[in-house]
Structure formats: structure tokens, C-alpha cells
Amino acid sequence: MGLIRAGTLAVAMALAGVTGAAADPAAAPVVVEYYTSQGCSACLPADRFFAELAGREDIIALALHVDYWDYMGWRDGFAQPRFTARQKAYARAARSRILYTPQMIVGGSAEVPGYRPMQVIELVEAVRDRPAAVNLALERAGEELTITAESLAAAAPPMVVQLVRYVPARTVSIGHGENAGRTVTYRNIVTGWEVLARWDGHGRFEGRVTAAGEGPVVVILQADGQGPILAAARAR
Numbered sequence: 001m002g003l004i005r006a007g008t009l010a011v012a013m014a015l016a017g018v019t020g021a022a023a024d025p026a027a028a029p030v031v032v033e034y035y036t037s038q039g040c041s042a043c044l045p046a047d048r049f050f051a052e053l054a055g056r057e058d059i060i061a062l063a064l065h066v067d068y069w070d071y072m073g074w075r076d077g078f079a080q081p082r083f084t085a086r087q088k089a090y091a092r093a094a095r096s097r098i099l100y101t102p103q104m105i106v107g108g109s110a111e112v113p114g115y116r117p118m119q120v121i122e123l124v125e126a127v128r129d130r131p132a133a134v135n136l137a138l139e140r141a142g143e144e145l146t147i148t149a150e151s152l153a154a155a156a157p158p159m160v161v162q163l164v165r166y167v168p169a170r171t172v173s174i175g176h177g178e179n180a181g182r183t184v185t186y187r188n189i190v191t192g193w194e195v196l197a198r199w200d201g202h203g204r205f206e207g208r209v210t211a212a213g214e215g216p217v218v219v220i221l222q223a224d225g226q227g228p229i230l231a232a233a234r235a236r
Contacts, residue, residue, distance in 0.1 A: 074177030108229035156201035
């Protein structure tokens, strides 16, 4: 289901100022999940905004292409059923029966349907202002990734440790469907999302995993039950 809201010139100017701001190197990055499809014409403005987010070091911007637009005449080669399932899990957690494309989910806890850039930026700032619950560090040596996490909260919830792989950019010429004839460059396209472990949130967590290849990897610690993202880190 597509949903789009046009932005005003004032909003666009304010957004340009925010996205151009220098990132605080000490701040933990905020995860923004973006649910989109090559077959969705309403996604095009959000695609462009997401490309700006993908260029920020203080944001881990992850595009998950869903497959339920494929029946409209164009199969999205980046789409995976597991990404649709993840979006549905967020909807169930929010007690909603509606899936939106485009949709951004900030920090695993705030859903923004449609094209609402200022709302996304405000939520990113709100998530960043939360007290940190977990300290997460990654060390990549060759094909091995070492994950170290330490609870900073007395009552940290159980968490799911997840590994995400993505491709920084790919350009697609779309032949059919709502976007037929368009050539679009997509950013931070998620290619894999897997659960590595479950952690009770107490004390210290250590793990090692194979991370072959030269592409970036992201580790996300998320409260069990599709809850908020408590920590995230990226290794290139």
C-alpha cells in the first residue's frame, strides 16, 4: 500500500540544514530501517531522502525491499520474503493490520509511514537522546568479526543479536510497473539479515562470526519481541 505526503519548501529547507549537520562522533548510530520497492512510485521521494540518510555516519540506514509489490508488473530483484516478514512483525507489535510502502522505522520503535522527512529526523534525535542501555563494539580482522557487548542498565531486557549485510549502492533500470522507464540508484540495500544469538542482557556478551567479503556489516542488538533497538554498530 503506497502513501505519500508532499513536503513544503520550508520543510525541504529545514531538512537540508539538518542532514547537512556534522555528526557527533561520540554518539551511537541510530538505525533507520526503510521498507521500499522498485515497483512503488510513491516511494521515489522517500528513496531520495533515504539516500541522504545513507550518507550520514551517525545513522545506520538500511533499505529492506519488500516483495508484495511484485504482482504489479515488475519484480524487485532486491526484495526478499524475510524483509516482508520483518515489516509484518513490526505491524503485529504495533497492533496494526496495514503495511505501508514507503515506511521508515527509527530505532526499532517508531514507525513513520509515507514521506515525512522531518518526522524521521525528529525521531532520530529523540532516539539518540535516550540513555544508552548497552555498549557495543565490533572488531573485524580478515573474515572474522568479534562482537563485544556490555550492559549499562540494571534491568536490560533480553535481546536478539542480529547480523546485517548490505550493498552501498546499485542502479536499476525499471522496465515495467508503476516506475516503468525510470532509472533509480538505490542505497544501502540489505542483502542478508540473520539472528546470531540471544542474550539475556546481563553482564557481558562476546561472540565471533565469519564475515567474509569486503562489504560492510552491521550488528544490531534489539529487544526481544520486535522491541526497540538498544545498540548498533557498523564495520566496513
